[in-house]
Amino acid sequence: MSERVYDFAVIGAGMAGASVAAELAPYASVAVLEAEDAPGYHSTGRSAAFWEECYGGPGIVPLTLASGAFLREGGFLKSRGALYVGRGEDKPVLDDFMTTFEGTGVTIERLDRATLSEKIPHLRADWDDAIWEPACADIDVAGLHQHYLKSSKRAGAELRCRARVSQIERQRGVWKLTTDQGDAIRAETIINAAGAWADPIAELVGARPLGIKPLRRTVAQLRVAPDAPDDLPLVLDINGGFYFKSDNGRLWLSPHDEIPTEPCDAAPEELDVALAIDRFQQVTDWPIEHVERRWAGLRSFAPDHLPVYGRAPECEDFYWFAGQGGFGIQTAPAAARLAAQDILGHSADPLTAGIAREAYAPQRFLVHSV
Numbered sequence: 001m002s003e004r005v006y007d008f009a010v011i012g013a014g015m016a017g018a019s020v021a022a023e024l025a026p027y028a029s030v031a032v033l034e035a036e037d038a039p040g041y042h043s044t045g046r047s048a049a050f051w052e053e054c055y056g057g058p059g060i061v062p063l064t065l066a067s068g069a070f071l072r073e074g075g076f077l078k079s080r081g082a083l084y085v086g087r088g089e090d091k092p093v094l095d096d097f098m099t100t101f102e103g104t105g106v107t108i109e110r111l112d113r114a115t116l117s118e119k120i121p122h123l124r125a126d127w128d129d130a131i132w133e134p135a136c137a138d139i140d141v142a143g144l145h146q147h148y149l150k151s152s153k154r155a156g157a158e159l160r161c162r163a164r165v166s167q168i169e170r171q172r173g174v175w176k177l178t179t180d181q182g183d184a185i186r187a188e189t190i191i192n193a194a195g196a197w198a199d200p201i202a203e204l205v206g207a208r209p210l211g212i213k214p215l216r217r218t219v220a221q222l223r224v225a226p227d228a229p230d231d232l233p234l235v236l237d238i239n240g241g242f243y244f245k246s247d248n249g250r251l252w253l254s255p256h257d258e259i260p261t262e263p264c265d266a267a268p269e270e271l272d273v274a275l276a277i278d279r280f281q282q283v284t285d286w287p288i289e290h291v292e293r294r295w296a297g298l299r300s301f302a303p304d305h306l307p308v309y310g311r312a313p314e315c316e317d318f319y320w321f322a323g324q325g326g327f328g329i330q331t332a333p334a335a336a337r338l339a340a341q342d343i344l345g346h347s348a349d350p351l352t353a354g355i356a357r358e359a360y361a362p363q364r365f366l367v368h369s370v
Contacts, residue, residue, distance in 0.1 A: 009187035013039035017193035018148035023340035025155030035164035066334035082136035122286035196263035198322035310361035
């Protein structure tokens with residue numbers, strides 16, 4: 001049993017844990033505890049992530065826009081563009097979408113049917129209204145994750161895999177974290193980057209759970225005829241019923257499902273795959289030749305669907321870095337920097353300037369519970 005006391009113990013080595021560890025490690029001693037055999041097994045490793053300015057709503061836009069320059073300069077983005085599509089009866093929804101994002105800094109425009117048809121092959125005639133977001137791009141998720149893991153290692157952070165935390169107790173003014181293997185580390189502060197397991201980790205330290213719920217998201221890879229063009233935009237139903245994009249001639253399709261589940265190794269359900277295909281066939285007449293593979297991942301949301309960054313009100317040495325849903329990858333650069341500045345007491349820099357940190361603080365749930 002090591003007697004070393006780390007400044008920070010980060011629980012979870014997915015994108016959240018890896019990014020915040022990389023931001024902290026140049027200034028402090030950091031241990032990262034990962035339950036699985038390798039980092040990023042659950043959400044990060046199963047993401048079909050894209051950087052999409054409107055994703056998550058106006059409350060996420062500041063984090064997304066702030067992260068964009070970092071991701072572009074690092075070579076982690078590949079331009080794609082996105083289309084929110086709808087039918088005649090969806091005009092009010094599309095109108096409201098345009099109004100909702102007015103003044104937020106995102107770049108969106110309305111498209112007519114003729115332009116829409118040029119961008120989406122095999123589009124059925126009744127899908128005749130859309131919003132175009134030109135800045136949308138694919139994210140090299142694995143590349144970004146490895147960047148943060150390597151950066152944290154270079155700065156001295158220690159990564160321990162197969163280290164599922166099963167017990168946490170306070171001893172002589174520091175935290176003692178014990179794993180299923182019986183190993184223990186000590187740290188001054190715990191960073192809760194445990195994703196779907198964030199609330200159970202809070203319970204281990206005696207902090208109040210915030211109601212962060214894991215939701216299952218399903219994706220299927222389809223072989224279609226003809227092959228999907230490389231320049232196909234990300235296509236999203238304005239009502240949230242599906243999205244699809246191309247990948248090496250195939251289509252990645254999701255029913256945009258958010259199925260409540262326990263924290264687990266998520267697996268796809270055949271019903272959800274069938275639902276995705278049915279919705280796809282309602283919007284296009286693109287022939288499907290085969291479902292080549294399918295997978296599912298977890299996205300974890302706080303009750304208001306905003307992320308949670310901040311010290312637990314009842315426990316100053318326990319820091320929430322969780323509830324980042326499906327937008328946690330596209331906002332990782334700004335979120336990790338923002339949290340590290342908060343934890344270390346550093347001032348904002350050009351990456352985080354103008355982001356209202358208090359909007360994501362856990363204290364907001366105390367106000368709502370009165």
